[in-house]
Amino acid sequence: xxxxTPDTKEETEESTTSTSPAQARRxxxxxxxxxxxxxxxxxxxxxxxxxDTYHLKVFRYDPEVxxxxxxxxxxxxxxxxxxxxxxxxxxYARDNYDPSLTFxxxxxxxxxxxxxxxxxxxxxxxxxxxxxxLQEPVRVEPLPHQEVVKDLVVDMQxxxxxxxxxxxxxxxxxxxxxxxxxxxxxxxxxxxIKMSTRxxxxxxxxxxCNIAAGDNQYLGPAALNKAYRFYMDExxxxxxxxxxxxxxxxxxxxxxxxxxxxxxxxCPKDIPLTEHIQELKREAVKSNLKFW
Amino acid sequence: xxxxxxxxxxxxxxxLLQRVTAAFLVVVLAFHxxxxxFVNHAYEVTFAQSAFxxxxxxxxxxxxxxxxxxxxxxxxxxxxxxxxxxxxxxxxTAVKWVLIVGSVIxxxxxxxxxxxxxxxxxx
Numbered sequence: 463x464x465x466x467t468p469d470t471k472e473e474t475e476e477s478t479t480s481t482s483p484a485q486a487r488r489x490x491x492x493x494x495x496x497x498x499x500x501x502x503x504x505x506x507x508x509x510x511x512x513x514d515t516y517h518l519k520v521f522r523y524d525p526e527v528x529x530x531x532x533x534x535x536x537x538x539x540x541x542x543x544x545x546x547x548x549x550x551x552x553x554y555a556r557d558n559y560d561p562s563l564t565f566x567x568x569x570x571x572x573x574x575x576x577x578x579x580x581x582x583x584x585x586x587x588x589x590x591x592x593x594x595x596l597q598e599p600v601r602v603e604p605l606p607h608q609e610v611v612k613d614l615v616v617d618m619q620x621x622x623x624x625x626x627x628x629x630x631x632x633x634x635x636x637x638x639x640x641x642x643x644x645x646x647x648x649x650x651x652x653x654x655i656k657m658s659t660r661x662x663x664x665x666x667x668x669x670x671c672n673i674a675a676g677d678n679q680y681l682g683p684a685a686l687n688k689a690y691r692f693y694m695d696e697x698x699x700x701x702x703x704x705x706x707x708x709x710x711x712x713x714x715x716x717x718x719x720x721x722x723x724x725x726x727x728x729c730p731k732d733i734p735l736t737e738h739i740q741e742l743k744r745e746a747v748k749s750n751l752k753f754w
Numbered sequence: 755x756x757x758x759x760x761x762x763x764x765x766x767x768x769x770l771l772q773r774v775t776a777a778f779l780v781v782v783l784a785f786h787x788x789x790x791x792f793v794n795h796a797y798e799v800t801f802a803q804s805a806f807x808x809x810x811x812x813x814x815x816x817x818x819x820x821x822x823x824x825x826x827x828x829x830x831x832x833x834x835x836x837x838x839x840x841x842x843x844x845x846x847t848a849v850k851w852v853l854i855v856g857s858v859i860x861x862x863x864x865x866x867x868x869x870x871x872x873x874x875x876x877x
Binding site for chain 2: 679680711717
């Protein structure tokens, strides 16, 4: 339906009723009252919106844009809906207020590990962090201890290098006999490595670790957890296990962990990272103490 | 990628020793504080008493062990804290040797003092 139609109708009505002065006054009064009502409704809506918005302070930085070379915080007031996550709020802010707001996100269901950020002073996966659990203003910053590329995007290269260093893939020299036979794992063993398989490579743990912050050679909690996942998998042969142990027991491997537990605290998948690292330390000590 | 770490020594033994000495030191430190701060008060300490204690072989050997483990625990702890902070390259080597030489001097001088006290002669 055309938006022009009602206007033309009103105009014709006005022209027909303008003949009687009393009628004109009544119409004038009516119009004023309608205007007042509209103003009131608008004020109410604004007040409501004020109550139901969340105040986000978002870190902004872009070395390629003159006005953003100096890091700063931008304020966004995002209308709140029940169930809204920090990622939803960021998406809303980008789509409605500032299309240049840059952040990584993909699956929006805590699987891809793209949107780990520093929210209100701790590493969080934005897509599974409810706004209603946070105090206002919600400060959203890029992950600490990594170089900022732009706004909330950090350089993950170093993190990926550490992950690759532990050879995060299944290797074995013990294959089952039959050609079509499956390589089975016991239920107990599966249970043992279950939590360690949940890592989504978001980098929150590495960013929270004080040791990893100061020591770039330290493998970090995520990589060590990955090493744990394969070291503890009993389908990998002894030679491969020994090879894995040699990687993790170097000076900047497991020994740098000071059992600070910050990685375990921030892990969005609740992986007991510190415990896994401690278990690897014990394995390394045990293998080094063996003299028979 | 793993090759880049291959030049580092294995740290397992030092890590284990740090834990073992910690457990030992907790007990010995408790004994030390109990004996030298609560039983014998600072104002009561005399040379003769200290010499007498050191003359007992059990006390003497405990003190030597105390000296060696405490030195290792302290020096290894400081070194590891610095490595955690990202100490590397020639500075790391320099710090390592300063700490090793320092701890050797400390242990040697400690043993000489204990010997003098125990009457084994000031070697």
